[in-house]
Amino acid sequence: MRYLPLLWAGLFRKKTRTILTLLSIVVAFALFGLLQAVEVAFESGADSADAKRLLTTARYSIIEPLPMAYLRRIEQVPGVVGVAYADWFGARYQNESNAFPVFAVEPARYLDMYPEFTVSREHREAFAKTRTGALAGQRLVDRFGWKVGQKLPINSEIHPKTDGTMSWEFDLVGLIDADDPAVRGNTDMVLINVAYFDEARQVGRGKTGWYIVRVADSSQARGISASIDALFMNSPDETKTQPEKEFALGFAKQIGDIGALVSRILVAVFFTILILTGNTMAQSIRERIPELAILKTLGFSDGKITALVLAEAVLLLFLGGGLGMAAAVAAMPGLNGATGGRFPPLFVGLDTWLLAGAIAAGVALIIGLPPAWRASRLKIVDALSGH
Amino acid sequence: MDALVEIRGVTKVYHRGRERIEALHGIDLDIPGGDFVALMGPSGSGKTTLLNLIGGLDSPTDGTIVVAGRRIDRLSGGDLAAWRAAHVGFVFQFYNLLPALSAQRNVELPLLLTDLPAAERRRRAGIALTLVGLADRARHRPRELSGGQEQRVAIARAIVSDPTLLVCDEPTGDLDRATADDVLRLLQMLNREHGKTIVMVTHDPKAAEYARRRLHLDKGTMAAEPIPA
Numbered sequence: 001m002r003y004l005p006l007l008w009a010g011l012f013r014k015k016t017r018t019i020l021t022l023l024s025i026v027v028a029f030a031l032f033g034l035l036q037a038v039e040v041a042f043e044s045g046a047d048s049a050d051a052k053r054l055l056t057t058a059r060y061s062i063i064e065p066l067p068m069a070y071l072r073r074i075e076q077v078p079g080v081v082g083v084a085y086a087d088w089f090g091a092r093y094q095n096e097s098n099a100f101p102v103f104a105v106e107p108a109r110y111l112d113m114y115p116e117f118t119v120s121r122e123h124r125e126a127f128a129k130t131r132t133g134a135l136a137g138q139r140l141v142d143r144f145g146w147k148v149g150q151k152l153p154i155n156s157e158i159h160p161k162t163d164g165t166m167s168w169e170f171d172l173v174g175l176i177d178a179d180d181p182a183v184r185g186n187t188d189m190v191l192i193n194v195a196y197f198d199e200a201r202q203v204g205r206g207k208t209g210w211y212i213v214r215v216a217d218s219s220q221a222r223g224i225s226a227s228i229d230a231l232f233m234n235s236p237d238e239t240k241t242q243p244e245k246e247f248a249l250g251f252a253k254q255i256g257d258i259g260a261l262v263s264r265i266l267v268a269v270f271f272t273i274l275i276l277t278g279n280t281m282a283q284s285i286r287e288r289i290p291e292l293a294i295l296k297t298l299g300f301s302d303g304k305i306t307a308l309v310l311a312e313a314v315l316l317l318f319l320g321g322g323l324g325m326a327a328a329v330a331a332m333p334g335l336n337g338a339t340g341g342r343f344p345p346l347f348v349g350l351d352t353w354l355l356a357g358a359i360a361a362g363v364a365l366i367i368g369l370p371p372a373w374r375a376s377r378l379k380i381v382d383a384l385s386g387h
Numbered sequence: 388m389d390a391l392v393e394i395r396g397v398t399k400v401y402h403r404g405r406e407r408i409e410a411l412h413g414i415d416l417d418i419p420g421g422d423f424v425a426l427m428g429p430s431g432s433g434k435t436t437l438l439n440l441i442g443g444l445d446s447p448t449d450g451t452i453v454v455a456g457r458r459i460d461r462l463s464g465g466d467l468a469a470w471r472a473a474h475v476g477f478v479f480q481f482y483n484l485l486p487a488l489s490a491q492r493n494v495e496l497p498l499l500l501t502d503l504p505a506a507e508r509r510r511r512a513g514i515a516l517t518l519v520g521l522a523d524r525a526r527h528r529p530r531e532l533s534g535g536q537e538q539r540v541a542i543a544r545a546i547v548s549d550p551t552l553l554v555c556d557e558p559t560g561d562l563d564r565a566t567a568d569d570v571l572r573l574l575q576m577l578n579r580e581h582g583k584t585i586v587m588v589t590h591d592p593k594a595a596e597y598a599r600r601r602l603h604l605d606k607g608t609m610a611a612e613p614i615p616a
Contacts (some may be wrong), residue, residue: 002499009487294483297444298497298544299472301465380444384479 007312010288018316021280025320026327028273029356033328034335035262036355037346041185042258051218053113054225055247056211059238063088065207066237068198073231074213079224082214084109087207089192090158093144100140101189102154104197104208107133113212116183123148123174131196134170137187138177139345148172154190160202168200185345213241270359278367281313285371292375293383302376309375313368314361321360325353391552391584392418392441397450397460399436399607410436411607414450420551423578423585425598433607434588435556441586442554443471455551472500476545480557482537484529490516490540491525497548515543519573535566542573546583553577555587559594571597 012018056074058064065087074083089102103110107128111119119127119135127133134152146152152170160166170192178184198205215224225241232239242250285292292305300308329348336345394416401408410433418424418441426434439445440452443459446467452460459470476497484493494512503511516522519539529537538558545553555574559567575597577583587598595601603610 002505005492006485006488006496006499009485009492013487290483291485294485295496296468297442297471297477297483299468299470299500301468303465304500381439384444384483 003308003311007308007315010284010308010312011316013288014284017280017284021277022316022320022323024276025273025317026324028269029321029324029360030327030331031269031324032266032356032359033325033348033352034331034346035265036352037328037332037348039258039262040349040352041346050116050214050244051221052215053244054213054215054221054228054241055244056213056228056239056241057209057247059229059240062210064237065204065209066211066239068206068208070211070232070237070239074211074228077224077227077231079215079217079220079227080213081216082109082112084113084212085194085208085210086110086212087194087197087209088158089154089197090156091190092155092157093153098144102156102192103189104192104194106194107135107191110191110212113214116178116180117187118177118179119174126173127191127193130171130173131193132169132171133173133193133196135174135176135191136172137184137189138175139184139188140190141172141175146172148174152190159197159204161200162202164202170196181347181349185347188345211239212244218243270363274363274366277313277316277363278370281309281316281367282371285309285375289375289378289383293378293380296378296380297384305378306372306376309372310364310368313364313372317360317364317367318357321356325356389420390417391420391422391455392416392586393451393453394437394441395451397437397440397447397452399433399440399445400448409607411440411447414607414609416602416609418584418586420455420584421578421582423575423597423599424587425595425601426586426588426604427590427592427595427601428604430590431606432604434604436607437604438554438556438586438588441552442475442477443467472497472548474551476548476550476553478538478541478545478553478555478558480560482529482534482541482561484537484540484544486529489526489528490521490532490543493529493540494543494547496544501548511547512543515547516540518546519543533566534562535569538562538566538570539573542570542577546577546581551584553583553585555585557588557590559589559591564593567591567594 056066058066068085071083071085074080084106086103086105089104091102092099107124111117111124123135127135136146136152140146150172152172154168154170155166156168157166161168176187176189176191178187194208213224213228215221221243225243228241229239296305325348332346332348394414397411397414398409399411401410414437426437428434436445440447441454443462447460450460451458455474457470459467462470485496491509491512494515495508498508498511513522513525516525519542521536521539521543524532524536529540532540553574558574559570562570571594574585574587578585578599585598587594589595
């Protein structure tokens with residue numbers, strides 16, 4: 001701390017140059033924070049996947065429905081300890097931009113399948129008992145200002161009711177949340193009771209979208225997947241069963257290899273920052289050779305001079321990096337609002353902050369070491385005489 | 388008086404490309420504690436080279452230098468830096484203050500190498516600035532000070548850690564006569580009232596008159612007999 005005024009003064013000796021450099025670092029880290037949030041959001045399904053959960057979908061397309069009757073048969077497969085299903089409702093709330101996932105589920109089976117979700121006993125029971133009941137993610141409730149006990153009018157893009165309208169109404173009976181921020185992203189949804197939904201829809205009765213299967217031993221997942229698919233081989237509704245993580249990654253990859261895309265953009269961004277800040281640091285130290293010589297004259301050792309120059313680079317990167325990451329965090333609510341729920345919720349997690357810190361430290365070392373080495377080798381007599 | 392600085396057979400050779408330049412030849416010199424010595428001589432006579440050796444900024448090619456009982460000519464870079472921090476204050480012709488720091492912070496710089504807490508560093512820097520008559524300029528940056536004031540800040544920085552020895556390289560070379568006299572009176576006061584041993588390089592005979600002794604160097608060799616001031 002005692003050297004902070006000296007470092008600060010050195011850093012802001014040329015204010016305009018330092019501020020411009022700082023701004024470029026801020027932008028780079030803000031971009032990093034945003035892109036990492038996108039990548040994490042895309043992979044959140046995979047990250048929070050349970051190794052003991054399998055997904056069974058129609059063999060050729062996940063939008064093809066499967067008979068609800070498969071449930072009992074899948075339950076009979078050795079190694080399977082639980083089965084639930086869910087169907088895609090295709091919801092629009094109030095207007096086109098308010099889209100969020102709504103799944104028609106059998107309450108107890110579905111909630112048992114996802115112990116990482118937090119649902120109070122009271123809300124769970126209310127959901128199971130109420131045919132028109134619905135559970136909503138806490139963040140959705142906060143976003144739309146819903147209250148437990150209110151009616152929830154939701155339009156479906158896919159399922160007409162028996163009266164031919166697409167307007168559905170449910171009773172909001174409870175909330176879903178999660179302690180883990182990565183999982184909380186998966187609770188931005190509404191669950192409706194399939195008993196009411198299946199009875200009230202015009203078409204597709206007795207069908208569901210996909211099955212979620214819990215197995216006793218994750219090492220048996222592949223074998224059990226094959227057994228399930230074998231059950232329905234050569235039937236009108238063949239299945240494809242795979243571990244939940246594999247399914248989530250495959251789903252994300254349908255949009256593109258987000259991880260590779262993000263990595264490539266960030267490599268380009270940080271390479272540019274490396275060149276820019278490296279040049280600025282080198283120029284700044286070059287201009288201050290006589291000042292560094294004075295510090296050495298006063299008794300600052302070579303090691304201290306090296307540490308001071310490196311610390312200046314670290315201060316620059318952490319200041320810019322911290323501000324950039326803070327800007328990314330500040331942008332999240334706006335971005336999440338703008339996506340209208342079509343996109344997994346974005347957030348900057350601890351891992352992203354730690355990675356940003358590691359990148360800042362790495363860049364600081366790379367740009368700080370050459371001028372630090374030069375400064376430490378400075379000969380006082382030569383530097384003071386201008387040689 | 389006992390010799391604070393004992394120089395025996397000191398030679399300094401530089402190499403510029405293939406050219407060998409012998410800046411000092413077999414210098415012998417004793418400087419007693421509490422002395423104020425003016426080192427004079429024409430350009431290239433080796434004055435600054437000798438001053439740099441006495442101040443531990445450079446090492447001799449041959450010979451021995453003992454300051455306050457410690458032989459410094461063979462100290463490693465790190466040891467020499469620590470020795471300078473503890474024993475020597477430096478004053479240069481162009482002040483060499485750090486432009487981004489206030490006068491107070493400039494004066495505090497040598498104290499950053501000590502274990503003193505911030506409050507004590509500030510207090511001591513304040514005393515040093517008061518001693519040189521610039522207590523009211525503590526928050527000013529160097530560019531907000533006159534040349535004479537800058538040099539007085541540099542002197543405050545040189546004395547703040549209470550060094551054994553002050554080495555001054557042309558301390559009035561960049562100042563007008565009246566300001567130079569002020570600075571020299573300040574050095575004289577530090578010598579006479581605070582017992583500081585001062586070695587000052589100067590071209591200026593009037594500046595040299597403030598010293599107790601004047602020594603002449605010519606072509607790297609000390610003149611036969613020091614001239615008392």
